[in-house]
Amino acid sequence: MSYAVKECFLTLQGEGCQAGSRAVFLRFAGCNLWSGREQDRATAQCRFCDTDFVGTDGAGGGRFVDAAALAAQVERLWGAGTERRLVVVTGGEPMLQLDAALVDALHGRGFRVAAESNGTLPAVPGLDWLCVSPKAGTEVVQRSGDELKLVWPQDGIDPAELEAWDFTHFLVQPMDGAGRAAAVQAGIALAMARPKWRLSLQAHKVVGLA
Numbered sequence: 001m002s003y004a005v006k007e008c009f010l011t012l013q014g015e016g017c018q019a020g021s022r023a024v025f026l027r028f029a030g031c032n033l034w035s036g037r038e039q040d041r042a043t044a045q046c047r048f049c050d051t052d053f054v055g056t057d058g059a060g061g062g063r064f065v066d067a068a069a070l071a072a073q074v075e076r077l078w079g080a081g082t083e084r085r086l087v088v089v090t091g092g093e094p095m096l097q098l099d100a101a102l103v104d105a106l107h108g109r110g111f112r113v114a115a116e117s118n119g120t121l122p123a124v125p126g127l128d129w130l131c132v133s134p135k136a137g138t139e140v141v142q143r144s145g146d147e148l149k150l151v152w153p154q155d156g157i158d159p160a161e162l163e164a165w166d167f168t169h170f171l172v173q174p175m176d177g178a179g180r181a182a183a184v185q186a187g188i189a190l191a192m193a194r195p196k197w198r199l200s201l202q203a204h205k206v207v208g209l210a
């Protein structure tokens with residue numbers, strides 16, 4: 001299978017339990033909850049997205065003919081070392097494209113494979129780390145994984161109900177955008193009220209990393 005990649009770059013993971021870790025980010029083009037066009041945002045299923053995932057024109061992006069070609073791109077961006085190789089597969093929605101062949105090819109080059117998903121599609125087997133971030137009004141079928149990352153506040157989501165899902169870590173991440181200051185206070189309030197939840201700040205935005 002070929003892959004449509006928006007961008008691929010080396011940075012530090014900014015979010016969740018692995019924040020601060022060196023990682024290659026592999027951002028697939030396309031999402032099932034929003035077209036990515038601003039004129040469609042108000043009517044999309046997910047309306048707060050902070051990411052451009054349209055097309056294949058970003059740094060390190062393009063169309064890759066097969067899993068081997070894309071894994072080679074990830075390895076090239078990581079560079080020489082073989083220690084603690086980590087790739088974070090995101091998007092857009094990665095489960096539209098991420099498949100066993102690509103997971104195997106990345107494993108073959110010594111990478112731990114992490115993914116960030118909205119949970120509306122089943123996760124591909126074999127991941128080393130799965131982050132699911134539920135969106136209000138959508139049917140989340142992937143209710144197990146390593147971390148559940150709730151962008152907050154979101155009308156129509158009850159954190160108490162999410163606590164029954166099968167995740168090791170529960171993160172609350174303030175929604176970036178016009179209401180960011182209030183969202184940070186709401187995130188703090190949730191983590192203070194419910195000890196299962198930890199605050200995830202988007203550290204890459206604070207320090208100016210991609």
Ligand SMILES: C[S@@+](CC[C@H](N)C(=O)[O-])C[C@H]1O[C@@H](n2cnc3c(N)ncnc32)[C@H](O)[C@@H]1O
Pocket residue numbers: 031048049050051090091092093094116117118119132133149151173174175176177
């Ligand atoms: C751009 S999404 C791509 C992966 C996948 N589509 C998803 O939604 O999980 C990556 C992460 O950014 C989060 N995110 C998107 N927009 C955000 C915003 N405005 N503020 C905080 N987090 C946001 C998502 O919830 C998700 O955890």
Ligand SMILES: Nc1nc2[nH]cc(C(=O)O)c2c(=O)[nH]1
Pocket residue numbers: 011012013014015025051090091116204209210
């Ligand atoms: N540094 C950095 N960390 C991230 N963690 C999740 C991201 C994403 O867009 O999926 C992201 C991102 O875009 N950049």
Ligand code: SF4
Pocket residue numbers: 031032033034046047048049050051053091092093118135
């Ligand atoms: S599901 Fe993820 S990629 Fe899709 S619009 Fe929402 S935050 Fe953006």
Ligand SMILES: [Mg+2]
Pocket residue numbers: 050051
């Ligand atoms: Mg991002």
